[in-house]
Amino acid sequence: MIGFLASRVASAAVTVLGVSVLVFSLVHLVPGDPVEVMLGESAQPADREALRAALGLDRPLPAQFGSYLLGLARLDLGTSLHSRRPVTDLIAERLPATAELAVAALAVAVAVALPLGALAAMHRGSLLDQGAIAFATLGVSIPNFVLGPLLILAFSFALGWLPVSGREGGGSLVLPAITLGTALAAILARMLRSTLLEVMGEDYIRTARAKGLREVQVVAGHALGNAMLPVITLLGLQLGTLLAGAVITEIVFSWPGLGSLTVEAIQRRDYPLLQGCVLVISTGYVAVNSATDLVYAWLDPRIRLAES
Amino acid sequence: MLTRAAAVLLAVWLLLALGAPLLGLEPHRVSLPHMLAGPALDAPLGYDELGRPLLDRLVSGARTSLLVAVSVVGLSLVIGTAIGTTSAWLGGPVDHLVVRVVDVFLAFPGILLAIALAGILGPGIDNVVLALTTVGWVGFARLARAQTLSLKHREHVLAAVALGARAPRILVHHVLPLIAAPLIVEATFGVAAVIIGEAGLSFLGLGVQPPAASWGSIIQEGTRYMLVAPHLVVVPAVALSLVVLAVNLLGDRLRDRLDVRARD
Numbered sequence: 001m002i003g004f005l006a007s008r009v010a011s012a013a014v015t016v017l018g019v020s021v022l023v024f025s026l027v028h029l030v031p032g033d034p035v036e037v038m039l040g041e042s043a044q045p046a047d048r049e050a051l052r053a054a055l056g057l058d059r060p061l062p063a064q065f066g067s068y069l070l071g072l073a074r075l076d077l078g079t080s081l082h083s084r085r086p087v088t089d090l091i092a093e094r095l096p097a098t099a100e101l102a103v104a105a106l107a108v109a110v111a112v113a114l115p116l117g118a119l120a121a122m123h124r125g126s127l128l129d130q131g132a133i134a135f136a137t138l139g140v141s142i143p144n145f146v147l148g149p150l151l152i153l154a155f156s157f158a159l160g161w162l163p164v165s166g167r168e169g170g171g172s173l174v175l176p177a178i179t180l181g182t183a184l185a186a187i188l189a190r191m192l193r194s195t196l197l198e199v200m201g202e203d204y205i206r207t208a209r210a211k212g213l214r215e216v217q218v219v220a221g222h223a224l225g226n227a228m229l230p231v232i233t234l235l236g237l238q239l240g241t242l243l244a245g246a247v248i249t250e251i252v253f254s255w256p257g258l259g260s261l262t263v264e265a266i267q268r269r270d271y272p273l274l275q276g277c278v279l280v281i282s283t284g285y286v287a288v289n290s291a292t293d294l295v296y297a298w299l300d301p302r303i304r305l306a307e308s
Numbered sequence: 309m310l311t312r313a314a315a316v317l318l319a320v321w322l323l324l325a326l327g328a329p330l331l332g333l334e335p336h337r338v339s340l341p342h343m344l345a346g347p348a349l350d351a352p353l354g355y356d357e358l359g360r361p362l363l364d365r366l367v368s369g370a371r372t373s374l375l376v377a378v379s380v381v382g383l384s385l386v387i388g389t390a391i392g393t394t395s396a397w398l399g400g401p402v403d404h405l406v407v408r409v410v411d412v413f414l415a416f417p418g419i420l421l422a423i424a425l426a427g428i429l430g431p432g433i434d435n436v437v438l439a440l441t442t443v444g445w446v447g448f449a450r451l452a453r454a455q456t457l458s459l460k461h462r463e464h465v466l467a468a469v470a471l472g473a474r475a476p477r478i479l480v481h482h483v484l485p486l487i488a489a490p491l492i493v494e495a496t497f498g499v500a501a502v503i504i505g506e507a508g509l510s511f512l513g514l515g516v517q518p519p520a521a522s523w524g525s526i527i528q529e530g531t532r533y534m535l536v537a538p539h540l541v542v543v544p545a546v547a548l549s550l551v552v553l554a555v556n557l558l559g560d561r562l563r564d565r566l567d568v569r570a571r572d
Contacts, residue, residue: 015415016415018408018409019415022413022416026425026428027428028427028430029429030428041554041561082407126436127386137556138553140556141549141553141556143549144508144526145508146527146545146548149530150541150542150545151388153534153542157535157538236317240417242420243420247420248508248511251511251512252531262423263427263512266512274428276420278416278420280419281417282420285416285417289415
């Protein structure tokens with residue numbers, strides 16, 4: 001298990017390094033002169049040179065990359081051009097809101113997908129099953145920026161139950177969490193249904209039935225455990241999509257998280273802040289994926305034995 | 309039945325998008341007296357906040373989404389397949405490098421990278437295509453590589469090698485036809501993803517620029533007037549969701565028909 005752990009941590013570290021190279025090169029992709037783009041065409045030459053020196057853009061590329069990596073090692077992501085504050089501080093302020101939204105969306109997804117997927121598999125071909133399939137197909141086809149405004153129309157404007165936007169009180173979390181969690185719920189329900197159907201054909205399930213267990217006991221006690229393994233992997237993979245989807249969901253609901261910070265950074269051409277946001281979200285994604293691998297190995301001895 | 313409905317819907321989308329210039333539409337005709345007005349004879353879906361006919365803008369947006377979807381999926385398919393098959397065929401350090409690069413790209417949540425790229429490159433439809441292709445080729449490369457690896461040691465490929473065929477000929481004539489089915493299925497789902505991606509970028513103001521129309525930008529503009537004119541959001545929202553749903557349904561059907569193993 002320790003060998004497995006070490007190999008996963010090492011491979012995650014290499015990936016994070018690659019991610020930081022990509023994020024570093026982002027600012028060099030700006031068409032033309034990034035300093036001119038940031039300051040506008042009317043800027044004084046002296047101001048341009050000052051910004052160029054402040055960003056280190058006047059130094060050779062390897063030197064720039066070296067100091068960028070050194071900064072990362074000290075958790076220093078540079079200074080925001082707009083607010084003149086450390087990028088790390090700005091991100092730290094917004095991180096809790098995004099984490100709250102992601103966890104709530106995850107809770108919505110699991111709370112919907114588990115019963116729906118399991119019931120659909122237990123009553124294959126029934127009306128409920130068909131409904132679950134319809135939900136799964138519909139759920140992945142409606143993007144966040146469509147579902148969000150529609151939910152606002154229905155629950156905020158027409159019914160007046162929930163706030164339109166912002167982050168005040170528990171009620172304001174409901175619509176963003178549903179918006180962000182629906183696609184994940186659809187994907188998970190579909191996956192759980194198909195793996196559960198597969199597992200239900202196994203010999204040990206027949207044995208469990210032959211022992212005279214009730215269907216609920218068979219599913220909950222015997223089938224669900226094995227059917228959950230691929231679902232957990234999928235959950236880990238989809239969590240990254242969830243983090244990225246949070247960018248658009250946060251804009252729809254004016255949710256003060258990392259996503260709206262990213263878009264603000266783009267609008268203000270605040271490249272150090274944009275790089276910081278992208279790096280933090282992607283690193284979170286890599287971390288979640290690696291953690292998923294570990295959970296998977298912990299749940300299923302076959303995996304850690306095969307790899308070590 | 310459902311598949312037929314999806315096919316009809318997509319045909320309508322294609323025809324409208326391709327035939328838009330022939331319909332004499334006026335998506336940019338500003339008419340302030342009609343601001344946010346409901347349906348009328350020459351605007352069956354009502355007017356937007358500048359009095360422009362919503363139906364005309366919707367069709368114009370369909371054209372945008374089709375143009376971006378075809379360009380991005382076409383480019384991603386060609387680039388990804390070329391890189392994936394070549395990498396699997398060559399093996400060794402080249403393959404190792406390609407796998408590493410693909411892993412790094414996969415470590416990014418796709419839409420986030422597209423948002424960052426589009427934000428940095430600046431708005432505009434060509435930059436949207438560039439940003440979404442940068443994200444899109446990876447899936448095709450990984451799929452093409454895995455499929456080519458599984459074919460590399462098949463007897464008909466070995467026979468072609470023994471006959472002295474060169475690598476490009478083998479890949480195009482002996483490998484590509486056998487890996488086409490999963491790539492086509494992947495491309496179909498890719499179309500759905502790109503339609504959402506383009507609309508998402510335009511929703512954030514990173515896609516097509518006013519006065520040009522995209523379903524994403526129409527929805528975004530509409531959210532400001534939701535209380536007085538909900539049709540500005542509902543109509544493009546339904547159009548977008550229906551097209552994406554139809555593409556996904558068709559992809560599902562295609563996957564079953566071509567007997568492609570579940571995607572990873």
